[in-house]
Amino acid sequence: MKLLHNYFLLCFLLISIIPSYSQKEKSKEFKVDFEKFTLKNGLQVILHVDRSDPVVAVALTSHVGSAREKVGRTGFAHLFEHLLFLESENLGKGGLDKMSARIGGEGANGSTSRDRTNYFQTVPKDALEKMIWAEADKLGYFINTVTDPVLAKEKQVVKNEKRQSYDNKPYGNTFSVISKNLYPTTHPYNWDVIGSLEDLQNATLEDVKSFYNRWYVPNNVTLTIAGDFDVNQTKIWVEKYFGEIKRGEAIPKMEKQAVTLAETKKLYYEDNFARLPQLTLTWPSVYEYHPDSYALEVLATYLSTGKKAPLYQSLVEDKKLTDAVALYQYNSEIAGQYMLSVTAFEKTNLNEVMDGINQGFKEFEAKGISDQDLNRIKAGQETAFYTNLSSVLGKGFQLAQYEIFAGDPGYITQDVKNILAVTPADVMRVYEKYIKGKHFVATSFVPKGEANLALKGSVLATVVEEKIVDGKEDAFDASVAATYQKTPSSFDRSVEPAYGESPDVKLPTVWKNNLSSGLKLIGIENHEVPLTQFLLQIKGGMLLEEKNKIGVSNMLAELMTKGTKNKTPEELENAIESLGATIKAYATDEGIFISGNSLAKNYSATIALVEEIIMQPRWDLKEFDLIKQSTLSTIQQQKAEPNSIAKNEFKKLIYGKESILSHNRIGEEQTLKNISIDDLKKFYAANSSPSVSIFQIVGAVSQNEVTKSLASLNKNWKAKKVIIPAVKTPDGIANSKIYFYDVPGAKQSVIRIGYLALAATDADFYPAEIMNYRLGGGGFASQLTQELREGKGYTYGIGSSFSGSTNKGAFVIGSGVRSNITFESVSLIKEIVENYGKKFNDNDLEVTKGYLIKSNARAFETLGAKLGMLYDISNYNYPNDYAKKQEDIVKNTSISDIKRLSEKYLNADKMIYLIVGDAATQLKKLEEIGFGKPILLNESVAK
Template identity: 50%
Template sequence: MIARSTARTLFASVAATALLSGIGAGAAQASEPAPAVAAAPAAETGTLIPQETWQLDNGLTVIFNIDRSDPVVAVALAAHVGSARETPGRTGFAHMFEHLFFLDSENLGPGGLDKMTARIGGSGANGFTSNDITVYLQTVPNDALEKMIWAEADKLGYFINTVTDAVLTKEKEVVKNEKRQSYDNQPYGFTWPVTAAALYPADHPYSWPVIGSMADLNAATLDDVKAFYRQWYTPDNAALVISGDFDPAQARVWVQKYFGEIARGQSVARPTPRPAVLSQTRRLMHEDNFAQLPELTLSWPGVERGNPDVAALDVLFRVLTDGKDAPLNQVLIDDRKLTSEVSAYSGNDLIAGNIQLSVRAFDGVDLDTVQSALDEGFARFEAQGADVPTVARIKTMMEAGFFGQLDSVLSKAQTLAFYDQAGGSADADLAAIRAVTPADVMRVYRRYVAGKAHIATSFVPKGKPELALEGSEIAVVAEEAIVAGAEPDVNQRADDKPYERTASSFDRTVEPASGPAPVLTPPALWTAAMANGLNVSGIVSTEVPLATFELSIEGGRLFDDPKTPGAASLLARMFDRGTATKTPAELENAFKALGATVAVSAGDERFSISGRTLDRNLAPTLALVEEMLLHPRWDPTELELAKAAALSDIQDQRSQPNAIAGRVFDLVEYGPGHILATSALGTEASVAALTMDDLKAFHATNLAPGLAHFRIVSPLDQTAVTQAVAGLGRDWAARDVAVPTWPTPATPETSRVYVYDVPGAKQSVLVFGGPALRRGDADYYPASVMNFRLGGGGFASRLTQQLREGQGYTYGVRSGFAGGERFGEFTLSSPVRSNVTLEASTLARDIMRDYGGTFTAEDLDVTRAAMSRSRARAFETAGAKLGVLANVGEIGLPADYLTREAAVIDGMTIDQIRTLADRYIDTDRMIYVVVGDAATQGPRLEGLGYGAPVMMNERLEAAER
């Protein structure tokens, strides 16, 4: 889903992982001589993320990081303003500005940034707001760097005159939809707002969520918005970060030209730390309209960024909750069987920090029982303490995990922006982590957690208040009423009129020319075949010292019996629960000691074991994978724990409107009796009925090396990889296995509307579409090209421009083709505000219906430019490279398919687009699924013209018995 803003936790997660990083080297060609630039001296800093930092005379901090691995650059403009700079009664402004900043500017023109992004093949301009910072970022081919510098400067210095009352009114509606999507229409969505209001005093700037109060936003005037901009959006309160393949000398010239004459603002002092202080524990509860399971969250005051205890707290909560040996897991999961997971988090912002521990209990569990178990777990931890091997393993895992998150220039730019705002460096954070000792872990536990006052929030299913902690008070949660016509009609262009342009020493309306076209070289693939039929393929990538791999086995849940579905998924849960010679804890610790993470999953068509490890440890990591795959432990106790986790996930799935919409769509699309009409998790009855013998039979019969493909992206060459995988090629016995054949669903003869009722839902989730192309079909990629301008091109798509930007109906909408080896489908999906369910559905249907006939030459130009130029980003990350290997090794695409697809883009015509649209997007032969409040919206949906809606609650419930 399109996301141009975030709740408070997204950027915090960047901060938490910004501990170390790797980088490439090299230099790009300058397009013109680079004269001297009047600027503060550069400072070369950092060894983990090499950077050059300097300042313009107006105070703008500029950070360069050179990475020659791909012909792309990431540009991040960071304003040092977040929700903490707001005041009570005027909350949500920082986040609102993040939205407004992507709209018009004086010299790019209306929607100019989004239009330019499509033309230059950018990743899609995006951004996020946290308590302390707002960041705008994008990745583009490196020949468009000057364009991006020009565009970002226009936002910072030449933007505010384009904001009108009509623009502000429309964007308020978009923000409201984001709030509904992230808070109102999500199970447990109000946990953080309730917690923050209790953890901090009312005048503390962290006491309200980043998205702010809807009442405050509704009351905001144009003058308020302009005053906020002038106070905070100044060069001396911002940083520009550029990471990637570029010439730093030339980039200095461009930065000086476009940013240099923007006026300095008033000096802004760094916020003073103001930690939360609690005199006593407070218990709050809320009956959640969506939640199916009770959840307990405990929150303690933590420490601010820069506090010497940050690293020790990060390690502490991994010691408490990470793995079979973790004391809280031992008690709550293994001993008392109250939950399948205990999660914890230590957040550190500029002014204060918070510590959170959360348990989503099994169905019907009283949260007082959970609290009692947590007390027992803490007591066990106090008695046992933190030992040296555990702390060492955790630090190794933290190091490997961070490298894995920094394999793109965008993530590097984002991390550098964080350090500029927060202080410190990646090198310092790494040193702090490495220095943590078991004694430090115990010290911070006693100082911040043991016996300390905290906030305890109980979120329980509607109608089950008895599950909340004893003595809890009712939390204040403002829930929106569904009222037709409650929002104003919006028209962003309603008061368009000439505005006074901000003075400049040159004509800023002229878009800079592109630089030399980037040279794009698809990654070189190597392949090998083992004696038992196992296929192996790889791509050499030296960006980070990690090996990222996947063992994919054809079949997946196609082997499931539709009468007792869920065997493939349950088997996947069993694989990491020990081996014949290792207990679950011993297997887990063996992986951790190598810096390895491994995940097992059962998909629609494939069973996969994916992982990542330090490249030096690939061979021992794969030896553990082989042991896990070929010699499972088959522990009865672990099977019962796995079943309990599966049942919990099945119940939790019923609380997620998006998951419900997907389940209803699958049930209608595939029909009764088809394995893909069932949940991949199975049903409560089928999971309960599955036995160990069932899983052993599935394992022995269906997982064969001749159906398997091992693929890897790492610095290691073919020889090293094939040596590391030799055990799987030798010890995994070959056998003939045929994957069951399931019928391909037929396109509906007529369209019907299917409604699943979620009473009181503040949004309706729309999923429209039907069966379509498989990935290997000749028309699959051409159809994907066709869809770009419809709903695959982000803010360049018609669906986004009309449903979000034009009407304010939604926060995000997309359409696209998703094709596997055997099945494929086309879908349009969007959450829309409840009281315009019919209007949004009608508009979406009409845009699809009219698309082919209204496709223009301009649409074709935008599509070609965007899709051809974006190929510079097509295989930047390890995940993208694994995708290339999968398309060749599993789908059967030719090794040069990337080159062939480039030719498809270049050769596409308007007539071809129209033919493809008519052939694969037939709005009168579609499945229309709506998950929302049936009482207010169901009868209205007859207005779509497809008859009375079919109610799906009982039908879905019957299918899941």
Template identity: 65%
Template sequence: MRTSYLLFAFALALTSTLASAQKAAAPKATFKVDYEKFTLPNGLQVIFHIDRSDPVVAVSLTAHVGSAREKPGRTGFAHLFEHLLFLESENLGKGGLDKMTARIGGSGANGSTNTDRTNYLQTVPNDALEKMLWAEADKLGWFINTVTEPVLAKEKQVVKNEKRQSYDNNPYGHTSYVIDKHLYPEDHPYNWQVIGSLEDLQNATLPDVKEFFRRWYVPNNVTLVVAGDFDKLQARKWVEKYFSEIKKGQAVTPLAKKPGLVKETTKLYHEDNFARLPELTMAWVTVEDYHPDAYPLEILAQYLSDGKKAPLYKVLVEDKKVSPNVNMYNQTAELAGQMQLSVRAFSDKDLDEAAAAINEAFAKFEKEGISDKDLSRIKAGLETRFYNSLSSVLGKGAQLAQYNIFAGNPGFIEKDINNTLAVTTADVMRVYNKYIKNKNYVATSFVPKGKTALALEGSKKAEVSEEAIVQGAEGTIDPSAQATYERTPSSFDRSKEPPYGPAPRVKIPVVWSEKLANGVRVLGIENNEVPLVQFELVIDGGLLLEDPNKVGVSNLVARMMTQGTIKKTPEQLEEAIDQLGASINVFAGAEDIRIRVNTLARNYQATLGLLQEILLEPRWDIKEFQLLKQSMISQIRQQEANPNAIAQNNYNQLIFGKENIRSKNILGTIESVNAITLDDLKAFYDKSISPSVAHMQVVGSLGKTAITTPLSGLIAKWKSKPVNIPAYTTPKAPEKSQVYFYDVPDAKQSVIRFGYPALAATDKDYYPASVMNYILGGGGFASQLTQQLREGKGYTYGISSGFSGTNGVGPFTIGSSVRTNATLESAQLIKEILQNYGKNYSEKDLETTKSFLIKSNARAFETLGSKLAMLENISKFGWKPDYVKEREEIVKNMTVEQIKQLSQKYLDADKMFWLIVGDAKTQLSRLTALGFGEPILLNK
């Protein structure tokens, strides 16, 4: 379900509410999203939005059907169709939209399903618009005949793998299932999960599936949005050509609003196989989308839980030290809503303590309320979030569809804004009293195995169905099977794919550069699409500068830098940032410490002043230091049971070797974090935070002078000093392959990481090798790994491969989560693909690779984030501003023979680490058959 404030709901005119905090009201901001809407005779609603900033167009098709339209016992159908509609249609043929995406340089056709709608969306170069409209129409009118028993059987396995990966094999993954079963009665359409149950998916028949499609995927239940740089008159002709002859379906009756029902407070517990910390989640019944009370409820949740002033933070984190953080949010959908509060407590904390602390925080709020200043602070943050949501045509298009379907008007933005602006402090207290105070709720206690004593007193055992691991339980699939069916008639030949339009002109942003007096190099791009400035200050070092025997210092230094300054307490600093509608985050990585800033352009200079305080005048608050250490230890404990975190941490040790600092977890260990003192942080700060190893990237709606002139204060006060970053030798690839296994008992999937130390990003072969990898595992659905393991066998929800070097050598990695009972089979298939890759690489593969990598450049710089990434590459690796053009030439000149040579050089299956994190009792012994000797168990 969606959170109650959708992308366009964040008020642009919120500026005027800041008067109390800023002494004088800022001018009222305006931001109009123009659109044009028309409806075809068959009921299809079409919305156009023009955006000429980049030569791209986003096409989204949204059906007003989600899990709420399903029948009990046949759940998961809407989500199943989200998958099926990408596979094949009568005129696109096998591979469908996924296959076409690779040829046309699309962003990767994607989709999502919630309780109330399913959408399909993609951004493409604008020369491919007619192709996209042809393809989307084929989904709606020329698709369902291609769904056969083999197709359905295979996609069931893919969806079940998604469920295992996202829910069953994840800590706390069943929380929503348990809550929704008790927040909504059995006859309520939100009683079951969007993804459905494994049993329902397995029992779905072909007639069931076809009936569901024909009822809901009809033009009169669909909205089509086209957003971007295109000709409206021509686009309308194409829409009418491709969609008009699709027949109108049965009328769709709106579902009545139906709130959840909790007759008495219900407490349930579950022993979670993957949890190391107890977690309490509480849920109350609230209201649906766009209900007048949804607006103050959203602000209530944010005020109660976000930031150091929040009552829940004050009591649970600072006073009672129950948990490192608290999350609370109001979740709304078409028919109903719920307020949810979640506390992941420290190890062995009784959740009754957490519940008592929550009640104490509520009492504190009841006594103190919310001030006008805090209300305006929250609204300022919403304004910035609003602008961030508009940085892509895809986001704007999806939101226009959302408003059209659920508010009945794509232009609902104005009413939404007014509803937000109208919220008062009295409204916030009113909705608290109406929906939260003394109201019945559902509470879940998810606790580690064997620790039911930590659950809330009076809790009953939750009914959670866990899948047994049975070898050979899934049937085999024939991926080559061709569907036979009677073709759907059309008034013209739809089997002929439309031609490309005029080739788009790739717009490489103009980059400006400035070397500051203290040595910092600043690179920037002026971008006036939204009134924001985003920038990063990158200080080289990070983990590389740490003592290998006391890892965790750089991470704590980064986190401490936003915990107050000499002039401001932690709370005062946070409030000053929030009042500007800004965000300032500092975090450490393997090679650097980064300060990432997002702010309204008009507040750039004021935000820079706060950054200067953070950077040069850290507070070193002992209380915050102790809280952060507790938080880090809590995170480390959580990683100990998370299969993906386990896989990554152990893979790093194999790739870099235990003597290389890069093999260490940036968080440290429980022992090392406990041993770290505040003096350790100060010493690290003194030796490493210097402009001599810093560079800055800026993108936003201010020019070079407006960006660099306010940096004068920082230049004057931040003095340069030498920083010596140690050089570590990265081990070479192993002489022979070896299987390593980490046991997570009863894991529902096996997490795999196969690879070896490969190349630095600056190596002359790095980009050519990446081009070579596109068809192997870098091209999504165009890749052999995806086609064979997901589409062919149903072993996984997703798999990829790639090179990830920086200035130092990084690994080549194949990564996935595969069905537990297909662990060996997945590894064997990957080994076979690697061994045959160069031999079977074809001219057609090269054509697909070239088409995607060249055409996708049209959308390479659309968002602020993509422009920042471009500047980072230029700054870090010394590349030219037009390095994209240089890469384009590499792609154009690539030959099949070069691909074969590169694959032979960099894809040796017999010289890799083969790491598997999964269930040892059922899978470990089987892996000997992979041919790399006896597996080594890492956690005996």
């Protein structure tokens, strides 16, 4: 399950800064109504009705995180999050994950923080009773199913998660070093949420049972249900399934435990995966919803975000030491921390970065923050709040957050008052109270051999590095069934509830229009939230670049939002932010995109800025130089990050040297040197045209309003002939080969297996996706996950997918596995692929059909999902109702169809096998796979 170290970052509904509404507009004002009640056993229940889509989100939140753990048993809350998905007395093996695949759920998942653990899923509304039954079974009828083998297996999964998230990535141990030095050993925030590998290994079955009995009781849990449901019936179900679960012992309140530092602490660490030095400063701060947290939030945004930010001006503009500054609050239930992080350019001495930070602070001290800037920041918070509430799950999270940490789901009213009450004087006051002249923890994470770049006076940080030893891990058989006497109940809980009335899935109404310039429009009008999201796509991208200047379109996209002819970069940024909008530009292999979102009331003004960006480029040389340096730093960092290495090397292998698509779209160090700003101008003049562009929009705006907003752009953007070259497609390989990229000392091996397969426009593309669901596309319903994660504990996650556009894309199986079982993992993947079609049975087909058909109920819930639908329709010539037509394909798919597709597209002996890992320990054994001696792709210590 996904581990979250930060709470969902809550934004606030800034009602009073919205211009006055007419009476009609007031009736449409957005609200999050709820009903709250408490069962006799203490379970808190929050209900929110939203009938915009036939779906329901169910979230179970337990008020227990790593802060409730004991020293020597750290990581328990997170380990428990994993365990609770595996089985319960009446759900059986596979638990909620298995049921999710049948009912069309949105991948049952969970997250753990310092203070709470939550479990959540969005399902079609006809499965609500099933979800309430399942969540109650997890809470009250789970613990008997946990065995020693199950615990041993899940320990391996969590260890793999730690390796992936901490030990095998740049700066992965930064947070751990900060926690241990900011908080005393007696403080419950002293350790990581994920805990230590040693503590995980030492966890016993008795520990697990004690933890469950203490914290997983109704009086420590909040159940949130949001979506399209009958309130009275739902209350009856909640009482039926949860009501007889016994109340636990009283739960003590977590008392606030603010910390102070007697001195500034400076630490450094030579990071095996870092290629750039990173400085992080952390000050003791305030707990969640502390009165000062609101002004501190504004302070963080003002100091670090945007061209006008004092820290940005000092570190980026003046000293040119970095391309970005991050400053944010990490506030938790009993304490908080304020964190400033700067990843500097290559070989930069972090003492210079510290000087730049101090310079930025002095600038702020001299000028403070203006009312105009304060209102600009609040406008962005308003838009972000609505965006967070665009799904029923987002609404459920928000309500649960207020209930647990503020004591009332209705705390939103006070929250709004607090944020609106922030004044410029408050922002300066909290700066002086928590930052200016105060002690902090400074961590310098630098590349190996570059300790000289660390902050002066730094001492070596303690980081425990795991040694991967063959045969060290415990053996187990997770399939061993637990023997126990079932927990008594007043009714037969083994009977899964029936489906409710099948939801009437209505596809959004799509409108289209072609303007005289050649610009194509496609949209969906939707008034669930007062927002618009749009995407302007200019086709071409890297496909139109010269091979010796790869990276032009990427740099061009970066430069497009850095000012216009009549607006400096700072002025353009302020104009966008003052509308509470965002406008971003980015490049892909096949296009340049301008994306944005705004409040519906500010849509026309936002589009006017988009037009200015397109028609009046600034070509700011200073910004160009910064983008080039920033891109160079990204390339350098990618060369040390195993997952980035795997992505870039796999592209080379599947597309071949002749194809433009074999390249990393951001370029290489040599190609960047060849690129000048004149190259960007030339590329833009030749390839920016409405004739190869599509405008896609979703939100609270009509077709007529959209067409009117683009009238000026349609008139002024002159069409030109742009020919997008056909992509050379290499022939398929005759026999598989294994390629190895050496990352000495890697704790994990990153695996990529696949080949160049299908375009999204191929007739077999969607049928192949159907075929792949049970192999690796179905999350916990897939064989790859069940075998490698649930059966063996080899990995934290594995999956397979087909990707494609109008050009062929890859079929790829991807995972990160414990280093010392690289050979075993590759062998098992190969075996699964070889036998997949041969063993595909009626149950596999039933699960596949059940998920793919039922999941349509929630397929287009959010604005982003609807925008994705428009992208597919406009790019691949899909019919407007393609989701319904795909549903028919699923219904008519047979086992023989799956077998035919498997034979055609899953030949394990004609795939490319790429391993990124430690060659010294893993390379030689891979010869036993049967594809000959592995080919080493880089210079290595292993010969």
